[in-house]
Amino acid sequence: MRKKLVNLRTSKDLTQKQVAEILEISEVYVRKIEKGERNPGRETMLKFEQLYGIRDRELFPDLFQVDFDTKCIDVNSA
Template sequence: MKRELLLQLRNKRRLTQQQLAEELDISTVYVRKLEKGVVNPGRETMLKYERFFEKDMRKLFPDLFFSINDKKLIKNA
C-alpha cells in the first residue's frame, strides 16, 4: 500500500527522498521503501516522521493501525 500522505508532505516541503533521509538520519532507500509501503517502519522511525512532519503516526502510517472495520477482514480471511 503506497503511503500517499508521506509523499504529499515531502513534496510540499520540496524535499527529495535523499534530503528527507538526511533530515531523519535514515537511508534514502529506506525512505523510498517506506513511501511505497514495501517495508514498515520501526517505532523510532515513526517517531522521527511524526516529529518532522508534526503529524500523528496513525495518519502517516494508517496501514499499520487497524480500523474498526478490521473485523470484516478477519471474517473474510
C-alpha cells in the first residue's frame, strides 16, 4: 500500500472519486494505484505530483528503489 498517497488525499479531504475526476483517470485506477496493485505511467505520476505538490520519487518510492543483487552464482558448486 502506498500510504503517502492515501494520507495526502485524506489530508486534503478528497475521495478517490474526486482525485480520479481531477486527474481525469478512473476511480478504480486510483484505488489500485493507492493499494500498490497497479503502477502509474509517467503521465499519471506527473498528474499526482502536480495535485499534491510532491515529487514523484516521494509519492512512489517503490518504483524508484534500486536493489543490487549481491549474491553471486558459484559456478564451482554446480
